Amino acid sequence: MNTAYEPNHCERIIALTCPMIPEEILYAASIVSVRIVHKREDKSEYSRYLPTNFSALAKIHLDYVLTNGNKIDGVIVTPSCTAAEFVFDAIGQQNKPAFNFMLDLPRKIEASAEDYYASELERLARSIEKCFEVVITEEKLTKAIDHFNQIRKIILKLKQYQKDGLISGQRYFDLMNMIGSTKKDMVMKNLNDEIAEIGRSDLVMRGIKKILCLGSPPQSACLLCALESVGLHVILDDYCTSGAYLGKPVSTTGNIYKNLAHSYLGSHMCSRTNAKPERVQYIKKLISKYNPDGIVYNLSQFRIPDCYDLVMLKEEIMSLKEPLPFLAVIDNGNDVLASAVQTSIDAFAEMLICQ
Numbered sequence: 253m254n255t256a257y258e259p260n261h262c263e264r265i266i267a268l269t270c271p272m273i274p275e276e277i278l279y280a281a282s283i284v285s286v287r288i289v290h291k292r293e294d295k296s297e298y299s300r301y302l303p304t305n306f307s308a309l310a311k312i313h314l315d316y317v318l319t320n321g322n323k324i325d326g327v328i329v330t331p332s333c334t335a336a337e338f339v340f341d342a343i344g345q346q347n348k349p350a351f352n353f354m355l356d357l358p359r360k361i362e363a364s365a366e367d368y369y370a371s372e373l374e375r376l377a378r379s380i381e382k383c384f385e386v387v388i389t390e391e392k393l394t395k396a397i398d399h400f401n402q403i404r405k406i407i408l409k410l411k412q413y414q415k416d417g418l419i420s421g422q423r424y425f426d427l428m429n430m431i432g433s434t435k436k437d438m439v440m441k442n443l444n445d446e447i448a449e450i451g452r453s454d455l456v457m458r459g460i461k462k463i464l465c466l467g468s469p470p471q472s473a474c475l476l477c478a479l480e481s482v483g484l485h486v487i488l489d490d491y492c493t494s495g496a497y498l499g500k501p502v503s504t505t506g507n508i509y510k511n512l513a514h515s516y517l518g519s520h521m522c523s524r525t526n527a528k529p530e531r532v533q534y535i536k537k538l539i540s541k542y543n544p545d546g547i548v549y550n551l552s553q554f555r556i557p558d559c560y561d562l563v564m565l566k567e568e569i570m571s572l573k574e575p576l577p578f579l580a581v582i583d584n585g586n587d588v589l590a591s592a593v594q595t596s597i598d599a600f601a602e603m604l605i606c607q
Contacts, residue, residue, distance in 0.1 A: 263435075264384060265323070269313045269339070270330040271432070271469075271492045272357055272522050274373060274512045276400050276502070279436055280392040281380050286324070287432035287493065288316045289471055301342035302335070307555040308585030310335035312471060317343050326351025326383070328376070332524060333557050351383045361517055361525050369513035377509075394504045397511075399436065401501045406443045407431075411495070414487065415542065417457035418450050421465070421486025422476040428494040429473075457485040461604040464544035465489035466535070467562065467580075468552030472587035475550055478594060482601040488542050490535075491550075496521045524557045531561070532568045539569075539576070546577040546604050548597075553584050577604060 265284045268275070275285040302311055310333070317327050317339075326349045329340045343352050356372050358365040377388045407428070414424045427446060431439050463484045465476065469491040476486050489495040499519025503511045517525065520534050547569060549562050566578055579600045581593045589597075 264325040266326040266328060266351065267317065267320070267324050268328050269336065270328075270332055270355075270357070270522075271497055272330055272332075272516055272525075273328050273355055273376075274502075274516055275436070276393060276396040276512065277373065277377050277380065277388065279396040279399065280388045281377075281384065281386045283325075283380070283384065283386075284435050287429075288313050289429060289433055301345075302338060305554050306338070307333055307335040308553040308583060309468065309555060310339050312585050314339045314342055317349070318346065321346055321348040324349050326353065328353045328355055330355050330357045332357065332522070333555060335555075351380070353379055357522070358517065358525055360527060361530070365517055365525075366510060366513045369517055370507065370509040373509045373512055390508055393508045397502045397504050397508070400498065403431065403436070403439055403443070404498050404501050406440075406447065407498060409447065410443075411488070413450055417455045417485065418453065420456055420476075420480050421463075421489060422473045422480055424486075425473040425476050425489065425491075425494045428497050432493060432497065460485045461545040461601075462487040462542065464538060464542055464547050465491065465495075465550065466547060466565065467491070467550035468555055468558045468583055469493040470550055470583055471585065474587055474589050475548075475581065475583070475593075478589055478597050479548060479601070482598055483605055484546075484601050487544060488538065490520075490538065492521045523561050528564060532565070535565060535568070544576065545607075546579065546600065548600070549578070549580045550583050551580055553582055 263284050265286055266278055267286050267288050269288055271287070278285040302314060313329070313336075327343060329336055329343070331337055331354065340352065340354050353376060355376055358369055380386065381388055410419065410424055410427060413419045414421060427443070430442060434442070460483050463479055463486050465486055465488070476489065479486055496519065499521050500515045502515040520526065523531055526534065549565070551558055551562050562580055566580070569576055569578055577600065579596060581596060584590065
């Protein structure tokens with residue numbers, strides 16, 4: 253699925269490095285938000301600023317901005333890991349795009365986190381207003397939230413279709429990628445067309461082992477494709493850019509920025525903001541709800557928060573009364589699986605199917 257969005261000459265585009273950035277704020281400012289999805293080449297521009305042992309995701313984000321700096325009007329970064337702060341500094345050295353904003357994300361969900369994040373979101377809105385000479389009113393934000401809540405309703409329906417086997421995990425991932433990389437006024441028609449097509453189709457996933465995918469967000473569906481090509485059904489992925497994308501509906505009653513903060517922080521989109529007990533409890537609830545036959549963890553190379561998350565979750569899952577088969581794969585940031593990863597997937601599938 254081609255998700256590249258081509259703007260017209262009068263549209264402004266801001267690229268986002270993190271799904272925890274509420275796109276409703278940009279939509280209310282008539283700005284097109286585009287998630288960074290970019291294939292990292294061997295001779296990428298990032299190498300001038302980042303060492304080789306930095307997060308593969310950070311390299312992809314920086315390379316995208318360095319390559320497309322003249323085509324976008326801004327970029328918003330969150331400190332999802334230490335590498336992201338280096339990305340922000342490197343972008344600032346280029347003086348393009350003109351709008352380079354660091355949105356601080358709470359490190360831990362606690363009583364004061366929502367108030368702090370709400371103030372950060374309002375700071376973002378005021379900065380957008382100043383840079384682009386627009387006004388983000390409460391009425392515009394409310395309309396934006398209503399539009400995104402309609403998208404969330406269809407996402408829930410698609411998630412159920414994936415669970416029921418009407419669409420593959422790969423297809424669901426591609427659809428979420430489309431939403432994140434497309435002008436939001438175009439999304440509803442695309443999704444409604446997809447729903448209509450699914451309604452005319454039969455089950456696509458039959459009699460196979462169910463997989464729960466966790467970990468770092470991949471840049472393409474190649475991992476999910478590899479899993480499903482060997483007889484596994486990705487019944488759910490918990491990637492921030494896919495299965496957890498956009499999170500819970502946002503209320504329009506009361507303080508709008510507080511409502512956005514409450515929804516995004518409470519949606520478990522980002523594993524980094526959850527303390528160990530909350531993270532473990534959340535994953536156990538997913539296991540109970542979806543009853544998977546195995547778990548596959550995608551680890552973006554050198555991404556420190558997910559390195560810890562992987563070790564911690566594997567220990568917890570292996571300590572369950574009925575531990576689940578667990579496979580960890582290394583994601584090097586390219587859109588082609590390494591041969592060693594494919595071999596691991598083949599062996600994992602054979603083990604599950606033969607059980």
